[in-house]
Amino acid sequence: MKRLFTFLAVWTAGVGVCAAAQQGVAAGKEKVYTVTENMRFPEGTLVLRSGEILVSNFGTDSLAPLNREGRGYIVSLNKENRILIPARGALNAPKGMAVKEDCLFVADVGCVTVFHLKKPGVQPVKIAFPEGEVFVNDIVAMGDFLLVSVTNTGHIYALDVRDCEAVWGARRPVPKLVATIPGANGLAEHEGTLYVASYDPEERPGAENGIYAVNMTDLTAEPVNLMGDRFGQYDGVAVSGDGKRLYFSNWRGENGAGEVGFVDLTPEGKNAVTVLDLGVELRGPADISVAKGYLVVPDLPASRVYMVAL
DSSP, X not given: OHHHHHHHHHHHXXXXXXXXXXXXXXXXXXXXXXXXXXXXXXXXXXXXXXXXXXXXXXXXSSOOXXXXXXXXXXXXXXXXXXXXXXXXXXXXXXXXXXXXXXXXXXEETTEEEEEESSOTTSOOEEEEOOTTOOOEEEEEEETTEEEEEETTTTEEEEEEOSSGGGGGSTTOOOOEEEEEOTTEEEEEEETTEEEEEEOOTTSOOOTTOSEEEEETTOTTSOOEETTTTOOOOEEEEEEOTTSSEEXXXXXXXXXXXXXXXXXXXXXXXXXXXXXXXXXXXXXXXXXXXXETTEEEEEETTTTEEEEEEO
């Protein structure tokens, strides 16, 4: 515990030096730190403007992405590892997250659950999705709107959240279908381009399961699959601060194991793919984030979060 807190405190200042466990520091491997405290099937990650990292957890006895047991919770990784939102029945299998003003939006089974970060006593509300839209997976903020993916249908919905406080009133946002991408899972946005990771819910990935770039300024344009014929079970996507790299997680890499890597988004890079050598076995890398010199990688089945030095 003390070593974990020391790592988190130093990491918040910008340099990571130790952790609960350290792996992959040999030559040729990435430097990787492992967080296990308070982790029980971690799926989603979110980096706040303060640098604080939020991690959503299912909290169940077995891995059940569509459970309705009400045991989900959210951990905050900052100067300490603490439970920000405890398991009190409001969350089932929380996944991707986004913040707008003081509202925390969490993708959950068949809905998006909203918490008030500045008023913890305020009861969370649920924004229900249409019938059949069960695997609500990830959320990304774009101005006054949130885009939300649903993996089992491949639908992407928009939520009007220009007035965050209205979520608790009569003007609760209604999901509006805006796009369809096969197996739409992880989402990331950079300068008007939406990146969508494709994950086959039947676990039989094919040529359509890649990572798509969608021009949000021209929705009539056809989405571009950046991965070509390199199909897989792509889960999370995150753009580097300079916009040059699109990091991804994939449950089924070319050798059949989990992997994380990046797509070179520079003109000269021509979407070349690089797989990172973490020196650890990834069982199911989920919703990743980029945070202050680190790539945050939750390994959902392993109940671990890896901090990969970039």
